[in-house]
Amino acid sequence: MWWDKPVGWLLFLLLLAGYFTRARWEPRLSSRLPRLASRLSKVSGRLGLANRWKLADQPWRWYLLGYPRVAARILWTWRRLCTVNGLSLSWGSHQQIIGRSVVQGTALRPRPPRLGLPVPTRTGVRVRVALHPGQTPTPFLAASNAMEHTWRVYSVRVTSPERGQVLLTASAEDPLTGRVSANSTAHGRLLTVNVGSLEDGGPWLIEFRRTPHWLVTGATQSGKSSLLAALVKALAPQPVALVGLDLKGGMELGLFESRLTALATNRPDAIQLLGGLLREVRDRMALCRQYRAKSVWDLPELVRPVPVVVLVDELAELYLTDGSRASRDEAEECGTLLLRLAQLGASLGVHLVIAGQRVGSDLGPRVTALRSQLGGRVAHRAHDSQSAEMTLGDLSPDAVIVAQTIGEHEQGVAVVTTGRQWTRARSTLVTASQAAAESQRTAHLTPELPGLAGKTERKETE
Ligand SMILES: Nc1ncnc2c1ncn2[C@@H]1O[C@H](COP(=O)(O)OP(=O)(O)OP(=O)(O)O)[C@@H](O)[C@H]1O
Ligand SMILES: [Mg+2]
CATH class of the missing domain: 3.30.980.40 (Threonyl-tRNA Synthetase; Chain A, domain 2)
Structure with missing residues (x-):
């Protein structure tokens, strides 16, 4: 045993002294560690150990x-x-019969x-x-x-x-305080992206192959658009078509325009775009029938169409009406098209990520049916308990309580559920300049989609 040996005692005393004097040496050590770590990582990089030995991260x-x-x-x-x-x-009974009475105790x-x-x-x-x-x-x-x-x-x-x-x-x-650093872990799996950190310190992975559609909710300034930006930035280097519907004037998704296959910034364009996507989905269905495949993933690689991720920033804008017959019809059409896409797209490689402040039946026709198709849920800080309930209540009642504890200063923090599991997470903040740079860098990877040809041509002639 260590206490039989003087060296053991010496080490023990050193540890004890270190513990009681930590206020003196800790700040100095922390300031020196990064330099030491960078030197070590250079040496270990040469030895091929770069990712295994990062002292500053320990x-x-x-x-x-x-x-x-x-x-x-x-x-x-x-x-x-x-x-x-x-x-x-306790295993025994808590009750005893004393005389003619039953006495219950602890x-x-x-x-x-x-x-x-x-x-x-x-x-x-x-x-x-x-x-x-x-x-x-x-x-x-x-x-x-x-x-x-x-x-x-x-x-x-x-x-x-x-x-x-x-x-x-x-x-x-709280591991989610402060700014979550840009996470560059490349997972290399198609349609799996890292968009931030989980509360246990692990990466926040969104896996579209496992959960095809996602709903992102939260009060204003809670971090919805930032999450969409993190998602686009992470998907941009992959062979994936990105389609945006940003009806708030395209201010958020417009930053990624050169990497987007199509972008709609008003409702008539959005309807045209959703119609094009639905045609694309029907073409894919025909292709799967031809090859007797149950999903695009069962198709031979050579004929497999490129996956599409459709991002909608602020769902409510699609359903806005001024009471006129024409705008009600447009809202109705949007609702029908989105629902059809959600129902058919999952196995055909067309994925939806829909962001909005609230996603309830008061918004418009078929919203609750659409919500039930979106299996992945991300709830940022909510204005009221009903909003959190709408996002998480049908999947995980405990998560509703946790979502309501997210504070106003915790922008980007959210409760994430897939199935009955939930966890807290924070997205990586993507600045406008990072978004523009990434979109320029990956612009050459933007695939053309024949189903959206009309839309793409319109974008080019603008
Ligand atoms: N992950 C994050 N880490 C740190 N700050 C963040 C994060 N996400 C968002 N923020 C901050 O919150 C601000 C608002 O975020 P964002 O625009 O994404 O909110 P929103 O929910 O889309 O709001 P709105 O409903 O008004 O569109 C950002 O400008 C940024 O400063
Ligand atoms: Mg926003």
Whole structure:
């Protein structure tokens, strides 16, 4: 054992001294680390280790000092926390017959559910809990706030990845504060893009092959357009056709115009464009029938059409009416076309990303049907609880509560769901100049779509 040896004691004392004097050496070390790291990365780059050894990126402080403290707190307080929050159970009966009466009492020593070993993550701790027979994750969800205070961590998330188990994920501090740095991780998979960071420190991946259509909601200035920009920037280097419908004058998606196969900035253009996309979808259907394929991904690579991602910034603009018959008809047509695209496009390589402040039935015809087709949901800060409910309520009721805790200063922070799973994430901020530069750089990759030929010609003659 280490305490039998003088070297062990010396190391222990050094660690202790380092811990108590950390206020003095930490700032100096942090200022020196980047230089040291850049030197190391140059050396390691030459040795071919560039991506494996980045000293400045190591959360050493958390692993050495923070994690042991939080893990000790979790283990130390678990029994008491469970008793106070009603998570412990006793096996015996709480009732006794005394004379001719039944007396009900509280068990003296209820048993807490078995806690696994706290495992460190880059930004916190993960620990599994084995549920007692008859227990469900719901009381653990209710107790998550008590856990945050008891363990002095920023947040505790309760999920149940396996039946009979609860996974507690504690984040030591909010990993989504500040600006999420431009994430350059190239995943190399078609239609999989990295648009920011998740709360566990991992990349925020949007995988269109897994979740074909997405709905992005949030109050004004909450970060919807920024997410679309991050998405376009990440998709731009891939062999994908990008189509924009930006009815707020094209101010957001217009930045990427040279990389867009088509862009509509008013409703008549949008209807023409959606009609063209629907024709494209029908052509693809015919092609799949010809090759007896169930989706474009089953087609031989040589004939497989290019995937299309259609981005709509501010859905409400498509449904605006001034009460006149003509504008009502236009809104109706937009609703029908978008719904058809969503219904047919998923297996034919046509994907939708629709952003809007609220996406409810009050907006226009067929909006709720459209919403149910958009399986991926991203909810930024909402104006009111109903808006969050509209986006997340049908998929994940817990996520509705979390979405409402996003503050006004947390622009770009969102709750992301796919199926019943949800997590908090923050998009990478793309500046106007970065958008323009990326769009210029990748302009030569812009595919032509025959179904949108009329539209593309119009764009060229403008
Ligand atoms: N991920 C982010 N990180 C940091 N700041 C962000 C992020 N996303 C957005 N912001 C800030 O929030 C501002 C508003 O963002 P954005 O224009 O995307 O909001 P919006 O939801 O589209 O608003 P509107 O409904 O008015 O169009 C941006 O100008 C930017 O300063
Ligand atoms: Mg916007």
